Amino acid sequence: MADAASHASYLPPILTFCAGAVIAVPLFRKLGQSAVLGYLAAGVIIGPSVLSVIKDPDAIRGTAEIGVVLLLFLVGLELQPSRLYSMRRDILGLGLAQMALSAAVIGFVGWRFGLSVGGAVAVGVALALSATSIALQLLEERGDGNETYGRRTFSILLFQDIAIAPVLALLPLLATTATQAGSPMRALGSLGIAIAAIVAIVFAGRYLLNPLFRILANSGAKEVMTAAALLIVLGAALLMEHVGLSMAMGAFLAGVMLADSHFRHELEADIEPFRGVLLGLFFMAVGMSLDLKLVAENALLLAVAAPALVLFKIAIVASILRVSCSTTLEAVRAGALLSPAGEFAFVLLPLGLANGLLDQQQAAIVTALAAISMLLGPVVAKLLDGVLLARVGEETMDEDFDGIDESQVMVIGFGRFGQVVTQALLLQHVNITVIDSDVEQIRAAARFGFKVYYGDGTRLDVLRAAGAGKARVICICVDNKDAALRTLEMVKAEFPNLRVHARAFDRIHAIELMKANVDYQMRETFESALDFGRVTLEAVGLTRDEAELVIDHVRDRDAQRMEIQFHEGIAAALNQIPRVMPEPLVKPKGKSKALTAETQEVIEDGGAEVAVGGVGEPER
Numbered sequence: 001m002a003d004a005a006s007h008a009s010y011l012p013p014i015l016t017f018c019a020g021a022v023i024a025v026p027l028f029r030k031l032g033q034s035a036v037l038g039y040l041a042a043g044v045i046i047g048p049s050v051l052s053v054i055k056d057p058d059a060i061r062g063t064a065e066i067g068v069v070l071l072l073f074l075v076g077l078e079l080q081p082s083r084l085y086s087m088r089r090d091i092l093g094l095g096l097a098q099m100a101l102s103a104a105v106i107g108f109v110g111w112r113f114g115l116s117v118g119g120a121v122a123v124g125v126a127l128a129l130s131a132t133s134i135a136l137q138l139l140e141e142r143g144d145g146n147e148t149y150g151r152r153t154f155s156i157l158l159f160q161d162i163a164i165a166p167v168l169a170l171l172p173l174l175a176t177t178a179t180q181a182g183s184p185m186r187a188l189g190s191l192g193i194a195i196a197a198i199v200a201i202v203f204a205g206r207y208l209l210n211p212l213f214r215i216l217a218n219s220g221a222k223e224v225m226t227a228a229a230l231l232i233v234l235g236a237a238l239l240m241e242h243v244g245l246s247m248a249m250g251a252f253l254a255g256v257m258l259a260d261s262h263f264r265h266e267l268e269a270d271i272e273p274f275r276g277v278l279l280g281l282f283f284m285a286v287g288m289s290l291d292l293k294l295v296a297e298n299a300l301l302l303a304v305a306a307p308a309l310v311l312f313k314i315a316i317v318a319s320i321l322r323v324s325c326s327t328t329l330e331a332v333r334a335g336a337l338l339s340p341a342g343e344f345a346f347v348l349l350p351l352g353l354a355n356g357l358l359d360q361q362q363a364a365i366v367t368a369l370a371a372i373s374m375l376l377g378p379v380v381a382k383l384l385d386g387v388l389l390a391r392v393g394e395e396t397m398d399e400d401f402d403g404i405d406e407s408q409v410m411v412i413g414f415g416r417f418g419q420v421v422t423q424a425l426l427l428q429h430v431n432i433t434v435i436d437s438d439v440e441q442i443r444a445a446a447r448f449g450f451k452v453y454y455g456d457g458t459r460l461d462v463l464r465a466a467g468a469g470k471a472r473v474i475c476i477c478v479d480n481k482d483a484a485l486r487t488l489e490m491v492k493a494e495f496p497n498l499r500v501h502a503r504a505f506d507r508i509h510a511i512e513l514m515k516a517n518v519d520y521q522m523r524e525t526f527e528s529a530l531d532f533g534r535v536t537l538e539a540v541g542l543t544r545d546e547a548e549l550v551i552d553h554v555r556d557r558d559a560q561r562m563e564i565q566f567h568e569g570i571a572a573a574l575n576q577i578p579r580v581m582p583e584p585l586v587k588p589k590g591k592s593k594a595l596t597a598e599t600q601e602v603i604e605d606g607g608a609e610v611a612v613g614g615v616g617e618p619e620r
Helices: 002-008 011-030 035-046 058-077 081-086 088-112 117-128 132-142 148-174 183-207 209-219 222-242 247-257 264-288 292-297 299-323 328-337 345-354 360-391 416-427 439-447 460-465 481-494 507-515 526-539 544-568 597-604
Strands: 409-412 432-436 473-476 499-504 520-523
Touching: 011 035, 011 264, 035 132, 035 264, 035 360, 058 132, 058 222, 058 247, 058 264, 081 088, 081 247, 088 117, 088 148, 088 299, 117 148, 117 345, 117 360, 132 148, 132 264, 132 328, 132 360, 148 247, 148 299, 148 328, 148 345, 183 209, 183 222, 183 247, 209 222, 222 247, 222 264, 264 360, 292 299, 292 360, 299 328, 299 360, 328 360, 345 360, 409 416, 416 432, 460 481, 473 481, 481 499, 481 507, 499 507, 507 520, 507 544, 520 526, 526 544
Parallel strands: 409 432, 409 473, 473 499, 499 520
Antiparallel strands: none
């Protein structure tokens, strides 16, 4: 009974964390805020300062930090060593500049407020660091990880993680209670051990891990693969921690070493569930560490210091990125992501306290400041992002069709579809005029020596100026269904003798174009899907001629259905085109087994008929 009671004692905290996440995160997402803020707020509510459901946040922080470790491992899996090497200038240049400037200014302010020199250095470095977990989570939510500002943000974060090792060695050297003799030698010895550990991880990742995963995969036990993934991630993290580096740094290195592995995607799938849950737990642990009583006692100081810290870090990062040729929009967005204090502030500040660099009151206030900045940072990032994106309209150019030649073909839209269309025309030296309203597409085309004119193809005056009246064919390749239909109707009305070809998105759009008297339409994925199916048929044993015959049959049946739907509506043709029963290419080894009663009924009735050529539900 005692054992059962001890096991049951673990359940209330687990249920509390789950309930906090389930309630807070959807609520904050509904309000348009980040999930990170929901986790932080849930931590504040269930922590000692409010409901006191969890009385000791430090007891779970060690476990919760594994979420950050797993996050860095997954980030490392996305970065091949070659790509990481290509980022070296951003990592060293931007990272060093941000770290040095931020720490110097914050430390100077702390010194003027009465901190010792050592304490000022500790506070400056602790608050100069940024929250890797928050920044990467926000980038993931926005889907901007591969954007320029996303990559540069990550470069700065990576430098900060690398800098943890020398910082951890530096703080004891600054301590007033440390002996002077032997300290530099101990620091150098620690650095040597750290380098040896990094070399060991790199060697293991390059020569040992792939053979290990190959052996485990051949065993057929999927749970062993998951256990091995966790073993490697947590083992690398623990090794780095023992040599004075950050656990996140070790996990990141392990990820980079496995980035080129054939098992990368399976490792991602195995780790992802653990990462999501534990990272949410980490954010809640940070929220629980916020002492609201201390905040109330120092309300004025923190009310000024927290926004000042966030805005200062935004300004520093934005200035550095602007100098390094980022746009203002990218620079400010990156600065907002890096504005909260980092997770390692909760490591460095207690270390500063333990070494006598800070007293109890100073450490508590700065820790509260770091926690508040982690609450405030995502809100500021969200607000800034909304304001900046709302104010930055689409970049435009002046319409200029001077020097345009009479062309046989006019292509409206130079996106992924229009670019492929023009390749065939250029190969046969057909004179073409291309019009697009996307400035970036025009600049991209110019780099290849291809002339694309800026203009809105839905406007009649633009088409006239571009010479539509003298063209033989207009190809409408825009990626907007309504714009394509408007352009077709306008061209047919103003240039009735002009042949118009249009890109269709789906079956419904194709029928709308047909009703507007388009001369030729093609659904953008139809032919590629048929060709994909043909190759797949060949892969399962059909000859090329046999596969072509099947595909031609599908194409004909689809055309029949399209003709009926054109005349009778989209819901027509479901019962007017004969359906076919699929036949197996090889004799089955046994009879089909039903998993449900409903499935058994279908089998007993002779099976479901399958519509070939899209006779079933209409495309959406």
